[in-house]
Amino acid sequence: MNPINHVAIIMDGNGRWGLKQKKSRNAGHKAGLKSVERIIKKSIEYNIKFLTLFAFSTENWKRPKKEIDYLFNLLESFLISRIDEFDKQDIKFKVIGKKNFSKKLNLLLNSAEKKTSKNSKIQINLALNYGSKFELVNAFKKIIKNNINIDEKNIEKFLYTKNIPNPDILIRTGNTKRLSNFLLWQIAYSEIFFEKKLWPDFNETDYSKIINKFKKVKRNYGNI
Template sequence: MIRRKTETPKKIARCGSIPRHVAIIMDGNGRWAKERGLSRVSGHKEGAKRVLEVVEESVKSGIEYLTLYAFSSENWNRPKLEVKALMKLLLASLKKYGKLFIEKEVRFLTIGDISALPKDCQDALNSLKKQTENFTKSNLVLALNYGSRDELVRAVNKIEKKGKVCWKDIAENLDTAKMPDPDLIIRTSGEMRLSNYLLLQSAYSELYFTNVYWPDFNASQLEKALCEYAKRERRYGFTTEQLKTND
């Protein structure tokens, strides 16, 4: 892959705080392909290339968790040929980039019910998780067969016999139980919705929407999103004056 020359870490450091957890809705592959007279699958293949670049830049920037919405629980409703192609692309990407994640010491995780995925995909996912389980600095999380409503149902089923339940009980049974909530959620392609993605975890996340399609989302676009994040004041229900007093 041709690496773009960038000073992202230095520039972002000048912008201000770095989010601990960034979640991205990788949207626009199909429209990107259509505008170029290509198949939707071609758009997905091009989008897969951006994953590696964004992972590399997030590691350089000091982002601890990067969570990518790769395949939603609703995506099974897409044409069967497209779904089959996406599963093949997932398997090929794991085989192609897995060694690089190991070399860069990026821990690989998933959220969502991967038991519904093809067996070869499950095996590849679990293998990469095992090989990277001892890395702690950087984490790449793929949301596969994931939907917030489905996640909540699974969490409730785990704790249904407990009786009175508080938020802590639910949080401890979500797919993201051992992860911090996302500080920043990015959505590409111009759509302005969360599409059943990390709905419970995003209660106080900063949202960033860009018209750029995912296949065109590169290191510079990530830098732009992080600099915008650094400008925002996160109050968590408090006033600005209260935050200043606590400082």
């Protein structure tokens, strides 16, 4: 039976869910937060130590400003209302990506990371302004600047995910089968599951089915 240390999720389908249910993409983003809380809770039950959630990509800046502003206001409200509860639950919060947001959001993100830095039940990695290509280019630039050998070990030292095990499982909801520039280095040997449901509809039962399927997979890592 395969152990599970790290699950990564591309939370796709919020906007489409919102348009379908409430005629508003923003309604879908708000509903998606409930799925986040459900999956965090279930991950803790499974004793999964790392959960990485793709919340906002480097390409998402192309979206309408009103939608971007709503997303970040939603995140600000979530951090203000939930980070103390995260701390009480022994949940560690970390951002992976380039922090170039508003002063208020940057302060909230930094405060959340600092407040929960010693927690150990589970680490929630929120991928914000994240793009895997940028991450890799940035890692190579730092290797060159430090004049050290280019090898796998040194590349991993300069990734956002330094000291985080590679995902065992990658899940993408929303009935879309692509990786969207997410953790391209880290998922080299991850088991990938594409889920038809939109993210707000993704629930504990769906998650458990994927976990159980993964446990039965034979992982060869190039061997036979």
